[in-house]
Amino acid sequence: MLVNIFQCLNTYLQSQIIGQPALVKQLLIALLADGHILVQGPPGLAKTRAVKVLSDCIEGDFHRIQFTPDLLPSDLTGSDIYRPELGDFTFQAGPIFNSILLADEINRAPAKVQAAMLEAMAEKQITAGRQTYALPKLFLVMATQNPIEQEGTYPLPEAQLDRFLLQLNIDYPNEDSELEILRLNRGEAQGVVKQKPIHINQESIFEARKSVLGIYMADDVEKYIIRLVMATREPNRYSNRLTLWLDMGVSPRATLALDRCARAHAWLEGRDFVTPDDVQTMTYPVLRHRLLLSYEAQAEGIDADSVVKHLLNQVTSV
Template sequence: MLVNLFQRLNGYLESQVIGQPELVKELLIALLADGHILVEGPPGLAKTRAVKVLSDCIEGDFHRIQFTPDLLPADLTGTDIFRPETGDFDFQRGPIFNALILADEINRAPAKVQAAMLEAMAEKQVTAGGKTHTLPDLFLVMATQNPIEQEGTYPLPEAQLDRFLMQLNVSFPGEESELAILRLNRGEALGEEKSDPVAVSQDEVFAGRKAVLTIYMAEDVERYIIRLSMATREPARYSDKLANCLQMGVSPRATLALDRCARAHAWLEGRDFVTPEDVQKMAYPVLRHRLLLSYEAQAEGLNPDDIITELLNQVAAV
């Protein structure tokens, strides 16, 4: 079965990206839900390795783009090159025209580059030289940003944050996981034979996306998703805490994202139906980067996850 293939892929990725099961699973959910993922965490936590290992398993090209303050949109999208022998301009494609993209430290690029990324992520196309060029059908961006260093960074605008399907906060692995990482790294350095990657074709990825969309979701669960979104826009109806902490709620794009991610989560769990628990599990990565907290909430030291917990406590599942 197709779901078994992706479950094996999940297991293989966890064996190669040790101590980050959530990162691995969210990557697969983003792949199946046809969205992009923003990963926030300190350096050295296998963010690059995760996308690289995934690209080794999936039919498609991988490219890492290091975002810097001097990066130009053409460095990302490509540019027209004049050919003297023909007298014409040919479009030289940039690194964005790969299937799997790692946008490393995306918040270090200026606004013009962010705008180029916004079109690519939202519409799967880039415009250069007055012409529109279509990106690959299989197109996934995993962007990273360092939560510690803020000097020389350009905070991502809300419009671009909303383009990310999910935001994942990555933490340090535990003691046993770090021991396993040490041994895996030593084995790779010695050239020890490792297990073969699980091969997944692009057709199987697209078939998986269709299968996810056919997962049964009861009307009560659909309305639960909508109530969660509405509660961020009309928080006073639910609790004073929500009303005081939320400056702006989520857009309908968040509702669509929560629907798809809950379906993908249920499908990867081997079920053919979505439960409220699937919605609750995915609410954190889907909503945390879309909520705009008030100054009062920030002054109290609250973060988006605290607000989502309150949201789930206040909004009835059925």
């Protein structure tokens, strides 16, 4: 069964990326839900390794782009190159034409580059000159940003943040995980291979996505998703705190994302139906980057996760 293959993939990834179980699972959910993921955390927490190990298991090309302030859109998308022997221009595809793309420190790129990413993520195409080029059918972007160093960065606009299916905040591993990382790294340096990687072709991924969409979701669970979304737009109906903390609610993309991610979460758990727990689990990564917090919330030290927690306490699942 397809779900068994992906569960084995999850197990393998967990054995290679120690101490970051949430990162591994959310990467698989993004893959199954056909979306992109934004990962925020300090350097050195296996963000690059996670995508690289995943790409080694999947049929498709992988490319890592280090975003810098001097990056140009053509460095990402490619450009027309003049061929003297042909007397004409031909398009030279850029690194964005890969199935799995790691956009490292995406917030260090200027607005023009971010705009090029916006088109690619939203429409799976890029425009160079007067021509539009389709990206691969399997196209997954994992972007990272460092929450510590903000000097020389360009904050992502709300429109681009909304294009990310999920945002995951990761932190340092615990003591036991740190020891496992040490031993795994030493074993790799010595050429010791403990487990063979799992290989999945693209057709299996597309088939799995169809299975995820076929997961049963009861009317009450659908209405629960709608109530959560509407509570961000009409907070006065639920809580004075929400009214004070929120400047703007989430878009219909959040509704669609929460639906797809809850289904993918249930499917990975081996169930053929979605529960309110699936919705609640996925509410944090789906909503945290889409909520626009007020100055009052920021002054009180209230972050997006605190707002989501309060939201889940106020909106009942029945």
